[in-house]
Amino acid sequence: xxxxxxxxxxxxxxxxxxxxxxxxxxxxxxxxxxxxxxxxxxxxxxxxxxxxxxxxxxxxxxxxxxxxxxxxxxxxxxxxxxxxxxxxxxxxxxxxxxxxxxxxxxxxxxxxxxxxxxxxxxxxxxxxxxxxxxxxxxxxxxxxxxxxxxxxxxxxxxxxxxxxxxxxxxxxx
Amino acid sequence: xxxxxxxxxxxxxxxxxxxxxxxxxxxxxxxxxxxxxxxxxxxxxxxxxxxxxxxxxxxxxxxxxxxxxxxxxxxxxxxxxxxxxxxxxxxxxxxxxxxxxxxxxxxxxxxxxxxxxxxxxxxxxxxxxxxxxxxxxxxxxxxxxxxxxxxxxxxxxxxxxxxxxxxxxxxxxxxxxxxxxxxxxxxxxxxxxxxxxxxxxxxxxxxxxxxxxxxxxxxxxxxxxxxxxxxxxxxxxxxxxxxxxxxxxxxxxxxxxxxxxxxxxxxxxxxxx
Numbered sequence: 001x002x003x004x005x006x007x008x009x010x011x012x013x014x015x016x017x018x019x020x021x022x023x024x025x026x027x028x029x030x031x032x033x034x035x036x037x038x039x040x041x042x043x044x045x046x047x048x049x050x051x052x053x054x055x056x057x058x059x060x061x062x063x064x065x066x067x068x069x070x071x072x073x074x075x076x077x078x079x080x081x082x083x084x085x086x087x088x089x090x091x092x093x094x095x096x097x098x099x100x101x102x103x104x105x106x107x108x109x110x111x112x113x114x115x116x117x118x119x120x121x122x123x124x125x126x127x128x129x130x131x132x133x134x135x136x137x138x139x140x141x142x143x144x145x146x147x148x149x150x151x152x153x154x155x156x157x158x159x160x161x162x163x164x165x166x167x168x169x170x171x172x173x
Numbered sequence: 174x175x176x177x178x179x180x181x182x183x184x185x186x187x188x189x190x191x192x193x194x195x196x197x198x199x200x201x202x203x204x205x206x207x208x209x210x211x212x213x214x215x216x217x218x219x220x221x222x223x224x225x226x227x228x229x230x231x232x233x234x235x236x237x238x239x240x241x242x243x244x245x246x247x248x249x250x251x252x253x254x255x256x257x258x259x260x261x262x263x264x265x266x267x268x269x270x271x272x273x274x275x276x277x278x279x280x281x282x283x284x285x286x287x288x289x290x291x292x293x294x295x296x297x298x299x300x301x302x303x304x305x306x307x308x309x310x311x312x313x314x315x316x317x318x319x320x321x322x323x324x325x326x327x328x329x330x331x332x333x334x335x336x337x338x339x340x341x342x343x344x345x346x347x348x349x350x351x352x353x354x355x356x357x358x359x360x361x362x363x364x365x366x367x368x369x370x371x372x373x374x375x376x377x378x379x380x381x382x383x384x385x386x387x388x389x390x391x392x393x394x395x396x397x398x399x400x401x402x403x404x405x406x407x408x409x410x411x412x413x414x415x416x417x418x419x420x421x422x423x424x425x426x427x428x429x430x431x432x433x434x435x436x437x438x439x440x441x442x443x444x445x446x
Contacts, residue, residue, distance in 0.1 A: 032279030034325055035197060035365060037441070040374050040410035041210040044443035059371035062281070085211035085245050089279035142280065 021112045023071040024096040024130060030062045030083050031091035031142065038088065045082040049075070062091075072113050076166065077155070080139055091142045093135045095168070099127035115164045121149055122170050133168040140166075198321055198328035200361040201403035201415040201435065202384040205330050206286035206321035208248045208274055212446040215240035215439060221309065223433030232430050233257040234309055241446065246274040254296060254309060266342070268294030268307065275318075282325045290334070291316045297343035303395055303426040304388060305338045305355045310429075311347075313338035315357070326365040333358045336388075352390040359386045363405075378407035382417070388426075395426035403435075413439040 051073040056065040105124040138154040153167035198205035221234040238252040250270040276287040292315040294307040317334025340346045367379040382403040403417030421431040
């Protein structure tokens with residue numbers, strides 16, 4: 001039932017909303033590794049993802065800051081798959097995006113590039129400037145952290161079949 | 174029983190050392206449960222310098238190996254076996270090793286993995302020992318499982334496999350009446366010593382490794398247990414140099430050259446397939 005509800009919300013949104021945000025960069029943390037050879041395998045795998053222009057690594061924390069040639073063509077699924085192909089998992093993925101007076105609240109959504117962000121557990125607010133969105137879907141966040149947000153979220157195709165819906169929250173700073 | 178209590182005692186000791194200490198799973202004499210990255214290619218040359226028990230000669234064996242990360246779940250090794258046995262350096266066989274990921278649970282700086290593996294080897298050497306060794310001496314196959322736990326700077330693995338030997342090639346038959354089946358088992362641990370803090374992929378890594386490897390012959394009793402400490406350097410997060418010494422702790426079976434050094438070079442090429 002929940003997913004049907006979500007489809008209706010998203011379908012409504014698709015009909016009325018132009019893109020009101022722009023992805024700037026992605027920061028991800030990988031899990032399952034310590035050594036630099038493993039870290040380099042992920043680094044090399046991320047570099048091969050289409051549209052990635054630059055990857056900056058923090059080996060000690062297994063963390064990668066990723067920038068893009070064309071942020072409009074970013075595929076978060078491909079970034080996740082690159083980490084998995086290297087033999088590891090995504091522990092956390094944050095998308096930094098620039099907003100211009102975008103109204104959001106829990107259970108509202110925004111379309112950005114080829115995907116739709118469905119907001120979870122946030123107060124009503126207008127987003128302005130750069131914000132970091134934490135992806136809550138399965139395989140994008142450690143299970144123990146996903147539990148904090150109360151749902152068993154997973155990415156799904158939107159009603160039109162072209163976009164993917166990601167569940168996100170804005171971490172309280 | 175004496176053999177197994179010794180193995181158990183040593184294994185427990187090894188586990189305790191691991192927990193007290195903290196790369197770790199790039200074992201020198203055994204394989205971890207983890208696979209290599211998908212679409213990567215590794216090349217490896219293992220040089221074995223083993224002391225022959227029958228005399229003062231040194232047996233030299235070279236095993237060049239190509240390793241392929243087919244996808245994130247499957248990896249494949251193709252290896253050749255060369256030896257100076259009989260005085261001249263020559264090829265004696267080839268083998269293939271496949272590993273399949275069965276289970277993987279990742280957390281920050283940790284993982285637990287289980288993999289199944291299989292090996293098929295063809296070898297033309299003459300057989301002078303009871304030990305079944307599918308990487309250096311026997312034609313046959315092996316199937317087994319490996320589990321690996323990584324805990325930050327320390328990794329520990331255990332494996333068990335079933336080994337079946339057949340007649341070797343070049344008219345070198347498997348000795349009649351000698352057990353042709355064995356169970357192999359191993360416990361391995363590795364610890365990342367340097368660097369203390371990672372700043373760059375160019376930092377050289379230094380690891381300490383310890384493998385404990387045993388074999389139990391089926392049908393007729395026969396056992397051995399070897400220990401093999403090793404040091405490992407990883408350069409540029411891409412190339413490896415391993416230097417290890419393997420020695421027999423216990424054996425009640427006939428073996429030709431259980432003790433000696435192994436020196437290995439390995440280089441990994443990312444995203445080439």
